[in-house]
Amino acid sequence: MYSEKVMDHFTNPRNVGELENADGIGEIGNPTCGDIMRISIKVEDNIITDIKFKTFGCGAAIATSSMVTEMAKGKTLEEARAITNKNVAEALDGLPPNKMHCSNLAADALRLAIDNYLAKAGQAG
């Protein structure tokens, strides 16, 4: 039922884990099925230099988390913020209709991590 890309990201997920001394952390729960995703980022000169994720969820949730970390790495905060759930699903060659809600997690968690960084940076500056 899943595309080859999804299976690839599920079996070899990129950027799994948590960054020590992360600059921003985003965590979100999925209201539809109760799953959880956490993304931590490192930011230097407005660019996401490192990113890691942890996900408690289905194959689609794991694959979308992995994909979003890959898409965001090396991007400016603005570029990363502009990544939509739809972009993530498309980059994975699509998701089954009943799994579209899982892709919502990934981009949202990334945005929360960026917001978290900006809030902290704002306080510091």
Added chain:
Amino acid sequence: MTVAMTENFGNPSSVHSFGSAAKKALEEAREQVAQLIGAQPSEIVFTSGGTEADNLAVVGAAMANSKKGKHIITSSIEHHAILDSCKWLAKNGFEVTYLPVTSEGLVRVEDLAAAIREDTILISIMHVNNEVGTIQPIAEIGKIARERGIIFHSDAVQSVGKIPVDVNELQVDLLSVSAHKIYGPKGVGCLYIRKGTRVEPRSFGGGQERKRRPGTENLPGIVGFGKAAELARINLPEEQKLITLRDKLIDGLLERIPDCQLNGHRYQRVPTNVNVSIRYLEGEALLLSLDLKGIAASSGSACTSGSLDPSHVLLAMGICHEIAHGSLRMTLGRDNTEEDIDYVLEELPIIVDRLRKMSPLYCCEKAGQCETKEMCQHV
């Protein structure tokens, strides 16, 4: 079955000779099925499967006996074929009591006795649950039902062919069976209707199946069902050998996987069912990983259900959403060997470890061992 599709292709209910060959095949199958459950052939009504048998039993018996009362007792862990029939009845003037179950998935006989009212006309309790494999005290319930003169139905789709089922020992009036659960063809089953039990048909037309289930019989399916029933009766002792494999798998999983619990009763369960919850994990991710290793399983996780709700059976057993999420069911079959069990016991802990390293919940709950503890928002 092939013979039934090619040779005996007459209409079994017609009078010409093609018809009589078909009729003979039909009646032979009826005898084979009856013998498997200790019934009379005349008490077997063929249906399109377990679902139709359940619908016919619950709705048919309720409608036929509604003058005596409109109260029905069932359990909260029934198959949806029963639960949805009850829902329909509740919308049509009946009252339904859903009995709770213990944390091991068992209906308490005293709860059942206490739920019986003057106007109770039907009790429907499944013999074996399809998710957790728990065997209900059907004979005890049957005894109470008979003493109180209440019709008793049991969905035996998951017990027939796996453990002994005898309609007289169990004291049931109605019993559902599905062919594909006993290695027979899909889309055929039967309802056992004890002689004298009033059941209204749910479909209308010809006089087939003693008017309980009109329409030309699915002869190839029924013949296949008959053959499967005969083999199930012969092979029943073999099924008991699966208990050794089942217990090896259960013990091995509990031993090798930390934070793993058994769902359902340890011993009062069918030889074929293993159901565990692996904490901090989500079932679908587990299934996908197992599938890549050639191991077939299923889960009560919300993420695997079309409705995105966790299993109603696990929830009724008091298992929380989070643990239902990590539930994993494996079904053993005739062809399984000790090597298969060893293979699962080898592969599953590796998969669990890999997925847990990805799980934010695991890190949090195991905060003591977690290097990034201070970031954790769940502690």
